[in-house]
Amino acid sequence: MAQSNFAVNRRTVLRAALAAGITLPISGALASCAGGGSSGGSGGQSTGKTSANNPFGMADKSSVDAVIFNGGYGVDYVTFAGKIVEKNHAGSTVKVSPSTQISQQLQPRFVSGNPPDLIDDSGAQSIGVNTIASQLEDLAPVLEANNLEGTKIADTLYPGVKERGMVGDKMLVLNYVMTIYGLWYSASLFEANGWQPPKTWDDLIDLGAKAKSKGKYLFCWGKEAATYYQTMVMDSAIKEGGDEVRLALENLKPGCWSLPAVQGVLKKMEQIVKAGYMKPGGAGTQFTAAQAQWSKDQAAILYPSGSWIENEMKSQTKAGFKMTGIPDPTLTSSSKMPFEALNAAPGEQFIVPTKAKNGAGGKEVLRAMLSKDAATNFAKTKLAPTIVKGTVPSDGFGSTALQSQIKMLDAAGEKVFNIRFVDLYGTNPDMLVPWNSFLSGQLDAAGLTKALQGITDKVAKDSSVKKVDIK
Amino acid sequence: MPSAGTPTAAPRRGGRRMRPSRLLFVLITVGLPMVLYLGLVIWPFLQAIYYSLTNWGGFSSSMDFIGLDNYKAIFSDDVFMKALRNNVILAILVPLVTVVLSFVLATMVTVGGSTTGAVRGLKGSSIYRVVSFFPYTIPAIVIGLIWAQMYDPSKGIVNGLLTHLPFGLGDRFNSFAWLGETATAMPASIFVIVWGFVGFYMVLFVAAIKGIPAELYDAARIDGAGRLRTMFSVTLPMIRETVQTAYIYLGVLALDAFVYMAALNPTGGPDNSTLVMSQDLFKTAFSQGQYGRASAMGVVLAAVTLLFAALVFGVNRLLGGKSDK
Known part of the structure; x- marks a missing residue:
C-alpha cells in the first residue's frame, strides 16, 4: 500500500517536471492574461521639461527601474551612475535590479506592456534584439546629447558604437563595454x-x-x-x-x-x-x-x-x-x-523599451554612465575599457591586458570592424x-x-x- | 451506524437529490481538484497547442495564426529530427538497462541467497541496498555536474583511472573526450542516468518482491526450480505491474532528460549526438525567440510521451494475456 502511494507521488513529480518543460513558453502568456490589457500604446510615459541639464525630459522626483545583467561585470557600475543621477535630480530614485535570466524574467513584463526603463540585455539568456525591435526606443538622441561635462557624447566615443547599435534604420542598442x-x-x-x-x-x-x-x-x-x-x-x-x-x-x-x-x-x-x-x-x-x-x-x-x-x-x-x-x-x-x-565590438547591450514608464530616466542613467566619472570608474574596477575614449591611463591600472587593449585600439584607429x-x-x-x-x-x-x-x-x-x- | 446522530448524513436509500452538505462535500473533493486540474494542467496544454499554431515571438501580445507551418518547419528540420531520434534511443535504452539491472539486483538481495533454509537474499544485502540507493538522493543537476567533471578528458577521475591500465591500453584514454566523441557521448550520458536511478528502482522492486508469498518460492524450490528459473517464472510474473510502472516512469524521464543532458553536454554534444527535444525547445524559445515553434516542439514531445506510455501498456497486455492462462 505504502509502495503504491510512493509510486503515485513519483509519477506526479515526473509529470510535473514534464509539464514544466512544456508550459515554460506559456508562462509569459498567462502573465499577460493577469496583466489585463494594460498594453495601451506608450501611455505610461511620464516626461518633464527638457533642459540642458535634463536633455530627455526626465520627470521630477520620478523613479527609474533598471534591470541589469549580473555577469562578469556585476551591476555596481550602473548603481554608481544611478547615484550620479540621483544627485543631479534631487528626489528621484534609481532602482537597479540584478538578473541573470533577462529573457525569462522580462518576457512577461514585455507581454503585459510593463517593461523596465533600462535593460542590460546580455548574457546567455539575453533577449534577441531583433525579436523585440518594434518595442524599443531609438537611442541616437543619447549620442547627440551632451555628457555631464558638457561635451557631445558622440565625440567622446570609440568608432563603431552607432553602427553596432543599428537595427534597421534606428539605433536601438547602446553597447557600453568595449570588447x-x-x-x-x-x-x-x-x-x-x-x-x-x-x-x-x-x-x-x-x-x-x-x-x-x-x-x-x-x-x-x-x-x-x-x-x-x-x-x-x-x-x-x-x-x-x-x-x-x-x-x-x-x-x-x-x-x-x-x-x-x-x-x-x-x-x-x-x-x-x-x-x-x-x-x-x-x-x-x-x-x-x-x-x-x-x-x-x-x-x-x-x-x-x-x-x-x-x-x-x-x-x-x-x-x-x-x-x-x-x-x-x-x-x-x-x-x-x-x-x-x-x-x-562594444558589448553589453543596453536598451530602453518604448513602453517603459520612465524611458527618459533610463536614458538619463545612460548619459551618466557615458560621462567621465562613471566610465573611468568602470575601467578602473572592471579592468576593461568602456566605449568612452581616454578613461584608461597608460599603466592600465596595473593590468598588462588592459594596456594591450588600449594599444590595439589606438593602433587600429578607424580600421575597426x-x-x-x-x-x-x-x-x-x-x-x-x-x-x-x-x-x-x-x-x-x-x-x-x-x-x-x-x-x-x-x-x-x-x-x-x-x-x-x-x- | 455512526451517522445516526447527524440527520444530514442520512442513508442514501431512495434519495436522488443531493443534500446541501453532501453537495458541498462533492464540490470540495471533486470540484476543487477538477478546477485546479483544468486551470493548471488542461488549460496550459490547450494554450500550448494554440501557440504552436501561431508565429508568436514571445515578447508582445500580438501573434498571427499560421496553421501547421511550425510543425512543417520542425519536421523538416534535421536538428529537431535528430533530437527526436536521440529521445527515442533514450526511451528504449534507459528503461531497458535500468529495469533489467535493478531487477537483477533486487532479486539478488531478496531471494538470491542460500538455497537451504528460508528464502532470503545474499549476505549483507541491506548494505548493498543503502549503497545503491544513495545516488538517488542526489539531485539530478548535481549528478550531471559531478559526472561532467569526472568525464573531463585531462583532469577527470575516469581517465585518471583508465590511463593506468596495463599493456598500453591506458594510453588510449589519454585526454579521451568521453562526452566529446560521437561514439561515446550518448552511451556515457545514458550511463549517468542509469547510475542515478538503478538504486531507486531496485528498492521499488525489493518492496514488490517482499509482497510475494514465500510459499510460492518454497513450492518452486521443491519442484526443483533453480535460481534463474525462479527469477523468470515466479518473481517476474508476480511483479509485472511494478515493472510496467517502472518502465513508464523511466521512459517519461528519458523523453525529457533535459537536466542530465544540459549538465553533461549543454551544447548538444558532438554532432548533436546527445541533443534532446527539450533542449532544442529551450534554445528555440529563449535564444532564438520563436515561441510558437517551441510550443510546437512541446506538443510533439507530449504526443511522443503519450504514445510511449500507450505502447508499454499495450505490450504488457499482450504478454500478460499469455501468462494469465
Missing part, C-alpha cells in the same frame, strides 16, 4: 622561450612546432566555446578579403563560407588541427576548465577570445602571467586590411556543433564549410526570422 577580439598569451612565457607573438597564420604554424618541442600545445578549447575559433577565422578572413567578405557573412549570403578568403584561413586552421597542435579532448572539456589549461597550467600557449578573458580567469591565472592581447593574424601579405585592423549575425540570429548553439567536431579532427575544412553554410542558409531561408540588413 576586443584577438589572441591572448603570456608575455612572460613568450619571453622566457624567446618566442615572438604571431602576426600571420604561417607564424602560428611555426609557433605550433616550437611549442610542441617544449611539450606544449599551440591552442586549447572548451566545448561551449569552440566558436571562439570561428570568430578568429572570420576576423582573419575579413582582414584578407575586406568588407566584401564581412557583408557576405553578415547578410547570410549563399556560399559565404566558400569565399576564397574564408577558405584560405580554414585551410590553415585545418593544418593546425592535423599537425596535432590543438590540445586533445576539448570537445569534452568545460570551457573555463579549458581556459585554465592555458592561463594556469600553460599546457597551451595561445587562446583566441574577447577581452573579458582577463576578468573571467582572474582567480585561475598563474602569477606573473602578464596576459597580453594581439589582433588576429593575417593570411597573406596582400590582405585588404592590415594586421592592426581589429574586431572591436565587428561581426553581428551570430548574436542577431542566435546561431551560436548550432555552430558549436561542427566546430567541436572540426577542432577535434573528426571533420575536415570541407565538412565544416558545408555544416556552417547549412546553418546560415537555414536562417536565410526561414521567412519567420526577421532579417537585419547590415551595411
